[in-house]
Amino acid sequence: MSAKLSIEAREQLFTKARTHNGWRDQEVADSLLHEAMALALWGPTSANCLPMRVLFLRSKEAKQRLAPALIPGNLEKTLAAPAVAIVAYDLRFYEHLPRLYPATDAHAWFVGNAPLIEETAFRNGTLQGGYLLLALRAVGLDVGPMSGFDKAMVDAEFFPEGTVKSNFLINIGHGDETKLYPRGPRFAFDEVARIL
Amino acid sequence: MSAKLSIEAREQLFTKARTHNGWRDQEVADSLLHEAMALALWGPTSANCLPMRVLFLRSKEAKQRLAPALIPGNLEKTLAAPAVAIVAYDLRFYEHLPRLYPATDAHAWFVGNAPLIEETAFRNGTLQGGYLLLALRAVGLDVGPMSGFDKAMVDAEFFPEGTVKSNFLINIGHGDETKLYPRGPRFAFDEVARIL
Numbered sequence: 001m002s003a004k005l006s007i008e009a010r011e012q013l014f015t016k017a018r019t020h021n022g023w024r025d026q027e028v029a030d031s032l033l034h035e036a037m038a039l040a041l042w043g044p045t046s047a048n049c050l051p052m053r054v055l056f057l058r059s060k061e062a063k064q065r066l067a068p069a070l071i072p073g074n075l076e077k078t079l080a081a082p083a084v085a086i087v088a089y090d091l092r093f094y095e096h097l098p099r100l101y102p103a104t105d106a107h108a109w110f111v112g113n114a115p116l117i118e119e120t121a122f123r124n125g126t127l128q129g130g131y132l133l134l135a136l137r138a139v140g141l142d143v144g145p146m147s148g149f150d151k152a153m154v155d156a157e158f159f160p161e162g163t164v165k166s167n168f169l170i171n172i173g174h175g176d177e178t179k180l181y182p183r184g185p186r187f188a189f190d191e192v193a194r195i196l
Numbered sequence: 197m198s199a200k201l202s203i204e205a206r207e208q209l210f211t212k213a214r215t216h217n218g219w220r221d222q223e224v225a226d227s228l229l230h231e232a233m234a235l236a237l238w239g240p241t242s243a244n245c246l247p248m249r250v251l252f253l254r255s256k257e258a259k260q261r262l263a264p265a266l267i268p269g270n271l272e273k274t275l276a277a278p279a280v281a282i283v284a285y286d287l288r289f290y291e292h293l294p295r296l297y298p299a300t301d302a303h304a305w306f307v308g309n310a311p312l313i314e315e316t317a318f319r320n321g322t323l324q325g326g327y328l329l330l331a332l333r334a335v336g337l338d339v340g341p342m343s344g345f346d347k348a349m350v351d352a353e354f355f356p357e358g359t360v361k362s363n364f365l366i367n368i369g370h371g372d373e374t375k376l377y378p379r380g381p382r383f384a385f386d387e388v389a390r391i392l
Contacts, residue, residue: 002337002338004334004335005201005205005208006205009201009205010235010334012198013209013235013334014235014238014239014327014331015235030391033391037388037389039209039211041383042210042211042213042382043210043326043329044215044339046342046343046364048380050382050383050388053389055389055392056389056391056392057392058392059392061392062392090388100380100381101380103377122319123318123322123343123363123364126318126322126326127322127325128326129323130239130322130323130324130325130327130330131210131326131330133323134239134327137198138201138205138209139201140200141198145240146242147242147319167319168242184244184297185244185295185296186237186246187237189230189233189234192233192237192246192248192249192250192286193233193249193250194252195251195254196251196252196253196258
């Protein structure tokens with residue numbers, strides 16, 4: 001049996017963490033991105049299918065390739081972020097199942113079943129994206145996830161082979177608290193959950 | 197700037213946490229489920245849309261309603277779990293946006309756009325499901341998430357009004373380490389990520 005995480009850890013991951021829109025002029029080491037990915041990859045996925053794929057844009061050139069696909073409200077903060085992750089999922093994830101899940105022939109569940117492939121990749125790639133957001137916070141970074149971009153443009157520019165699909169973006173850095181918006185309210189338990 | 201979480205916290209959330217298949221005979225207080233939900237609800241969603249809905253099945257009667265929808269391999273461990281969460285998403289989530297995201301008329305983005313509603317609910321409801329999995333671990337519980345069930349049957353039984361859709365299940369309790377399967381391998385960074 002595990003204890004609860006410390007109050008400080010719960011604050012860092014959940015209760016005091018904020019979606020950041022501005023960034024302090026402070027470097028983000030590539031090693032932290034590696035460390036966050038290594039943590040996130042331990043999170044559970046269905047049959048250990050691990051469909052998430054990530055491009056971390058660090059260079060000005062890479063971010064300029066992304067810029068035309070961003071909605072105007074996301075442009076400035078994204079170009080200013082020390083790193084931008086394109087969180088995507090691989091529709092060929094099931095080709096790795098003989099290695100990732102040797103217990104049974106999980107590969108056979110997916111071959112030729114495009115709707116199941118798409119749904120499984122999207123669900124599990126998104127779960128992994130959630131793990132990555134919290135893993136980035138766990139290594140001391142701030143995040144600003146975004147859905148406001150043209151996925152078809154991003155896919156054409158970064159995944160032209162057509163089998164990897166963009167899902168959402170994450171600005172990554174050390175957040176500038178002076179640029180925060182007011183925090184949105186949350187539901188109470190009884191509004192969204194029940195115990196039966 | 198935040199520090200890294202302690203090694204013990206990172207182990208509890210990510211590196212030593214396991215997907216559990218068997219459960220010790222040890223009570224799970226409802227208060228821990230409330231606490232995990234409260235943590236998870238702080239996680240970021242697009243326009244704070246918070247589409248996740250959760251039913252926590254505690255009673256034998258509630259779990260028996262779920263049983264016919266489970267694949268055989270998930271039946272016994274699910275009936276034995278102290279709690280089972282049905283993680284779902286609400287296709288009418290956007291009706292709450294005037295309260296959750298008062299900054300702009302986000303409600304208008306969705307009205308009449310069924311594909312955008314479905315995609316947004318599924319993506320953000322799944323992100324929240326990932327936050328919930330880690331939040332349950334953060335309060336000291338073990339989890340066993342599952343996709344192996346008949347979603348249409350679960351929806352007909354638990355969400356007959358047709359606007360809430362089941363996404364995945366989570367067995368919740370204190371895991372029995374003697375029932376663990378061998379841990380699946382994970383990808384190396386370079387297999388699934390690149391820095392550009």
